[in-house]
Amino acid sequence: MQLTDTKITCYHCGLECEEEQIEFDNRAFCCNGCKVVYEILSENQLCEYYDITKFPGQSQKSKHKSSAKFSILDKPEIKSKLVRFTNGTETHIAFFLPQIHCSSCVWLLENLNRLNAGVLSSRVDFTIKxxxxxxxxxxxxxxQIAELLASVGYEPYLNFNDIASKKTDTVERGLIYKLGIAGFCFANIMMLSFPEYFSDGTVDHQLKTIFNYLNLGLSLPVFFYSASLFYRSAWAGLKRKFLNIDAPIVLAVVITFLRSVYEIVSGTGAGFLDSMSGIVFFMLVGRYLQDRTYRKLSFERDYRSYFPIAVTVKTASNEEENLPITDVKVGDRIVIKNHEMIPADSILFTGQANIDYSFVTGESVPVRVMPGEIIYAGGKQVGSALEMEVVKEVSNSYLTQLWNKDVFNDHEDKKQSYVHAISRYFTVVLFSLAGLTAIYWGIYDSSRILNAVSAMLIIACPCTLLLSSTFTNGNVLRIFSRNNFYLKNATVIESIAEADTIIFDKTGTITQTGETKVHYIGKALLEVEKQQIRTVTNQSVHPYSTAISAYLPKVNSLAINSLTEVPGFGLEAKVDSTLIRIGSANYLGVNDDSVNTAGKVYIAINEQVLGCFTITNQYRSGIDKLIQKLKNHYSLLLLSGDNEAEKNYLSSVFSDESVLNFNQTPETKLDFIKNYQAKGKKVMMIGDGLNDAGALKQSNIGIAVSDEINNFSPACDAILAGDELKNLPTFIRYAKATKVIVMASFVISILYNFIGLSFAMQGTLSPVIAAILMPASSLTIILFTTSISSFIAKIWQMK
Incomplete structure (x- = not known):
């Protein structure tokens, strides 16, 4: 019997139409869900959606669009947490839609008003989906809006954290206002200062006085409002008995302002208000560029971000009702459906439970749970619906306790930047020179003391030191983000460069999430036998069955006369008159002497064992080369919550000196890293999932690998897209180059300071020289750091 593998793709999502092919409007669809979405768009004349991008839609297979799922959204206590603005008539709401992936998605979502007349407008931010x-x-x-989005394939992603606290705008608007005011005032002060710079005595004295007082008025918002960011930072450092780099900057700003006020009021000069406003403006530009790179990603989330916004609860009348997860209490009967997460520790009453705990423990094989046993929060059901009784509230569940470790209560920065250390030395040297200058002029000409000392503090402001670091790091953060590597702050760049030990998690980190590699060993299978095996494995939701089904040729299923599944062991079915048995070695009575039989599925047809499928994790592209590049420069380790089934393969990839630990719990991972840090190691932890959250937080640098960077990521210092993991050596190399660039810019800024100090110490610093030196030094630093960092990224083939 020769089978043909016809490949017909779905008009909506582009997937192959496998078991079923639905014809509608002379088009083929892989499932009824995709057909329904097409019908909705066709009825509303929105089929341009398919013209913008080929196969723009998401597959609608196995997607549940129950109206009850969103019924809680209009409850006042839930709605108040979600809406961003309402006046009783017009309401503003924002949803995270992880399905957005192309221009067609944007076009459709921005035309929702054509599907629902109640929608006044809709705008998509593609970068954050x-x-x-x-x-x-x-x-x-x-x-109705949530149901509309779900009906066209863009179901809103909602979690417990969305209703636990009021949403706030992630944009730091105060910083933007400060920057705008400082820029406006700086530009106008510079313009009004031109007569003073180039006056040859012909400019009317009264006009110059008016301009000076206008400058003073323009400087007030800069001094009292725009610079307040640096006042708070310096004061916070002083309260902790730490002189950060903002302290001498604040001193320079204050001295510049006070001296300028004195000169203008006394009529002895025009002051240095242009320099003062320029300092504040350029510092704010650097701060904004650095902040905007990562402000829309969440690095600090708690356990609530894992849970759905609502759960199905059975009432006293045995009816199902969706309740906010905050209302779930001990004793409630909850219903968990396929691929739904268990929000609270519960006892199983009915249903076949195959619980995937990989999110919590890292173990990739689902656990079979029997009625009467406890299922812990964080597990995900794979299979039919379960009915359970809650035994612990959400806030007291195992998942919550796992999160609420001492390591998460420590909100101190992991390290202070070397820039602060350099600034302290710079400040000490500056004050020493100022003191010597005061002594010198006190001996020879005491009238010059105030002018010389204050001019030194103005011209030698360490702002160029901070600008060199801020603009370099800001550009590096931007370049990293273009390569889907998002850092929490600038000090993370330094931590990456200083790491000497790299620890990898396995499941979901170096392996491809949801993908496996299948290999058949044994007697060659006939085409009809492949069809029979695929028919049987299609009846099970176990990951091994799913993997085998995906591996075999995609052909039409056959009729099954009987089917028995023994959870955790295997399947037995009659296809026509053929008996098919699929499962573990014990289930089929096979004598397997292997040290580890995990990942082996044996096949028997009519009681004759033909062979077995070996199922292993699919490792990310380029992992072998990644390890080879790193192991000559770093101590490499593996901490996995999974079993040892692939230890032999991983041993061949890592070096002989590498430590490979399996069956690790979140606690043992955390303790392992603490022990290494106690030995003086600078640890970089690369992982994913809650089971790595404590380790990521404890390590000197924690990098969360995610295939969906906008979705939940554990507490970490950086988020790296899964397909970019292979480029980690380049990112580390670039982080090291960043320090060299900053130090080179320090040299340039110091040269500028020497030039300025040579004038200031003589007490002859004129407004023209100050007006030239201050902006020139800042602009030189900005151009140097951004151009060099961009050039290096280009030659290293970064985006």
Whole structure:
């Protein structure tokens, strides 16, 4: 019997139509869900969606669009947490839509008003996959909008954290306002100062006085409002008995302002208000560029971000009702469906439980749980619906306790930047020179003391030191983000460069999430036998069955006369008159002498064992080369919550000196890193999932690998897209180059300071020289750092 593998793709999502092929409007669809989405778009004349990008839609297979799922959104206590603005008529709401992936998605989502007249406008922020919707309360409601999004394939991603606290705008608007005011005032002060710079005595004295007082008025918002960011930072450092780099900057700003006020009021000069406003403006530009790179990613989230916004609860009348997860209490009967997460520790009552704990423990093989046993929060059901009784509230569950470790209560920065140390030395040297200058002029001409000392503190302001670091790090953060490597702050760059030990997690980190590699060993299978095996494995939701089904040729399924599944062991079915048995060695009575039989699925047809499928993790592309590049420069280790099934392969990839530990719990991972740090090691931890959260937090640098960077990531210092993991050596090398660039810019800034100090110490610093030196030094640093860091990224083939 010769089988043909016809490949017909779905018009909506582009996937192959496997078991079923639905014809509608002369087009093929892989499932009824995709057909329904097409119908909705066709009825509303929105089929341009398919013209912008080929196969723009997401597959609708196994997607549940129950109206009850969103019924809680219009409850006042839930709605108040989600909306960003409402006046009773017009309401603003934002949803995270992880399905957004192309221009067609944006086009469709920004035309929601054509699907629902109550939608006034909708705008998509593609970079963070978020849609902002304004709707009319009299024509539609929050539930209907969520259902509309789900019906066209963009179901909103909602979690417990969304209703646990009021959403706030992630944009630091105060910084933008300070920057705008400082820029406006700086530009106008510079313009009004031109007569003073180039006056040859012909400019009217009264006009110069008016300009000077206008400059003083323009400087007030800069001094009292725009610079307040640095005042708070310096004061916070002083309270902790730490002289950070903002302290001497604040001193320079204050002295510059006070001296300028004195000169203008006394009529002895024009002051240095242009320099003062320039200092504040350029510092704020650097701070903004550095902040904007990572402000929209969440690095600090707690256990609530793992949980759904609602859970299905059975009422006293045996009806199902969706309740906010905050209302779930001990004794409630909850219903968990396929691929839903268990939000609280519960006892299983009915259903076949295959619980995937990989999110919590790292173990990739689902655990079979029997009725009467406890299922812990954080597990995910794989299979039919379960009915359970809650035995612990969400806030007291195992998952919560796992999160609430002491390591998460420590919010101190992991390290202070070397820039602060250099600034302290710079400040000491500057004050020493100022003291010597005061002594010198006190002996020879005491009238010059105030002018010389204050001029030194103005011209030798360490702002160029900070600018060199801020602009370099800001550009590096930007370049990293273009390569899908998002850092929490600038000090993370230094931590990456200083690491000497790299620890990898396995599941979901160096392995490809949700993908496996299947290999068949044994007697060659006939085409009809492959069809029979695939028919049987299609009946199970076990990951091994799913992997085998995906591995075999995609052909139409056959009729099954009987089917028995023994959870945790295998399947037995009759296809026509053929008996098919699939499962473990023990289930089929096979004598397997292997040290580890995990990942082996044996096949028997009519009681004759033909062979076995070996199922292993699919490792990310380039992992072998990644390890080879790193192991000559770093101590490499592996801490995995998974079993030892692939220890032999991993031993061949890592060096002989590498420590490979399996069956690790979150606690043992955390303790392991603490022990290494106690030996003086600078540890970089690379992992994913809650089971790595403590280790990521404890390490000197924690990098969370994620295939969806906008979705949940554990507490970490950086988020790295999974397909960019292979480029980690380049990122580390670039982080090391960053320090060299900063130090080179320090040299340039010091040269500028020497030039300025040579004038200032003589007490002859004129406004023209100050006006030239201050902006020139800042602009030189900005151009040097950004151009060099961009050039290096280009030659190293970074985006």
């Amino acid at each position: 978020e849609i902002s919707i304004i709707y009319d309360e009299s024509k539609t409601n929050l539930q």
